[in-house]
Amino acid sequence: MPYSPQILDNALGAVGSTPLIRLDRIAKQEGIECNLLGKVEYTSIGGSVKDRIAKRMVEAAEEEGKLIPGHSIVIEPTSGNTGIGLALACAVKGYSVIITMPNKMSLEKEAALRALGAEVVRTPTEAAWDAPESHIGVARRLEREIPGGIILDQYANPNNPLAHELTTGPEIIDAVLSTLGTVERPSSGKVDALIAGAGTGGTVTGLSRAVKKTHNKSCIIVGVDPKGSILAVPESLNTSDAGAAYIVEGIGYDFVPDVLARAEVDTWLKTSDDEAFAAVRKLMRSEGLLVGGSSGSALSGALRWFKEDKEGKRIAQTKGANVVVLLPDGIRNYMSKPWFLKLALEAEPTPLAHTIASILKPG
Numbered sequence: 001m002p003y004s005p006q007i008l009d010n011a012l013g014a015v016g017s018t019p020l021i022r023l024d025r026i027a028k029q030e031g032i033e034c035n036l037l038g039k040v041e042y043t044s045i046g047g048s049v050k051d052r053i054a055k056r057m058v059e060a061a062e063e064e065g066k067l068i069p070g071h072s073i074v075i076e077p078t079s080g081n082t083g084i085g086l087a088l089a090c091a092v093k094g095y096s097v098i099i100t101m102p103n104k105m106s107l108e109k110e111a112a113l114r115a116l117g118a119e120v121v122r123t124p125t126e127a128a129w130d131a132p133e134s135h136i137g138v139a140r141r142l143e144r145e146i147p148g149g150i151i152l153d154q155y156a157n158p159n160n161p162l163a164h165e166l167t168t169g170p171e172i173i174d175a176v177l178s179t180l181g182t183v184e185r186p187s188s189g190k191v192d193a194l195i196a197g198a199g200t201g202g203t204v205t206g207l208s209r210a211v212k213k214t215h216n217k218s219c220i221i222v223g224v225d226p227k228g229s230i231l232a233v234p235e236s237l238n239t240s241d242a243g244a245a246y247i248v249e250g251i252g253y254d255f256v257p258d259v260l261a262r263a264e265v266d267t268w269l270k271t272s273d274d275e276a277f278a279a280v281r282k283l284m285r286s287e288g289l290l291v292g293g294s295s296g297s298a299l300s301g302a303l304r305w306f307k308e309d310k311e312g313k314r315i316a317q318t319k320g321a322n323v324v325v326l327l328p329d330g331i332r333n334y335m336s337k338p339w340f341l342k343l344a345l346e347a348e349p350t351p352l353a354h355t356i357a358s359i360l361k362p363g
């Protein structure tokens with residue numbers, strides 16, 4: 001959240017407005033000539049890209065008279081970040097909130113939710129989305145049985161992709177347009193490709209609309225879907241791993257959410273947990289970005305696109321082409337997760353570590 005030259009009325013004024021940061025070190029390591037840019041969403045006030053839809057869904061529901069102060073109770077099935085955004089908005093606006101969340105999701109996200117005043121109900125990760133015991137099924141039951149209960153429904157609510165069409169996308173376009181190219185750092189002056197992971201698909205759909213409608217209809221939109229999920233097109237990409245468990249949180253589903261416009265994504269790539277976490281390590285060690293697992297999925301998808309796709313190879317080697325990777329959240333949500341502790345604490349000792357040990361060895 002860049003410096004704001006004014007006093008904000010409340011935390012919702014600090015949703016979004018995130019930086020677009022050059023990933024030059026990774027680009028150099030990978031032999032990439034284009035401008036590789038990260039949209040770093042963990043600087044948003046609630047810690048993720050999902051703050052944007054939470055704010056817009058709540059404010060739209062208030063404008064439509066669906067949220068009544070002192071009566072309504074917001075209920076939402078979520079992998080956590082949308083819940084945190086909603087809990088933040090409800091803390092500011094005075095609504096009670098109930099979050100249903102699969103057991104797989106981190107304790108850190110649950111702790112943040114509870115700290116913001118949300119009630120949290122955990123559900124079986126393996127439950128099918130339409131099973132009564134799933135996070136969606138339990139939310140729907142609570143909505144039926146709790147007076148004033150209302151699910152704002154990120155999976156079908158048009159304000160989900162609209163939030164990205166009206167904020168995330170324009171921020172990216174504005175940053176690219178306002179950064180003039182130089183001899184040392186040429187720029188095509190447009191967003192040439194955008195890579196984003198898909199959970200509800202609201203981000204990738206909204207970004208596609210923002211860029212193609214108002215800026216560059218030739219921009220290539222690349223969707224990243226984890227192995228085990230079924231969002232990618234063509235369906236043949238999904239068959240070999242359909243239903244397989246994966247650790248990365250926030251992306252991939254066993255159904256295609258209404259807000260995901262698959263036809264507005266030009267290319268889909270499947271990624272693995274190992275690729276994702278290796279890319280997280282690159283973003284931390286080479287770019288100083290303390291990102292979450294799905295940011296690694298998005299970057300690993302981009303790097304694979306550069307290597308394996310005809311258009312990806314062309315753009316990767318085009319000086320001045322601007323390629324944006326959406327980095328949805330930060331490591332705050334995963335600090336105690338084994339995948340992160342392994343990445344951070346089990347690295348091979350560096351030569352410097354050996355030097356320190358030899359200096360400080362007893363005796």
Ligand SMILES: C=C(NCc1c(COP(=O)(O)O)cnc(C)c1O)C(=O)O
Nearest residue numbers: 078079081082199200201203250294328
């Ligand atoms: C669907 C939810 N999160 C989406 C998400 C995504 C995908 O964003 P979508 O706009 O939902 O496709 C990527 N990375 C992380 C860490 C996320 O939390 C949720 O928080 O309920």
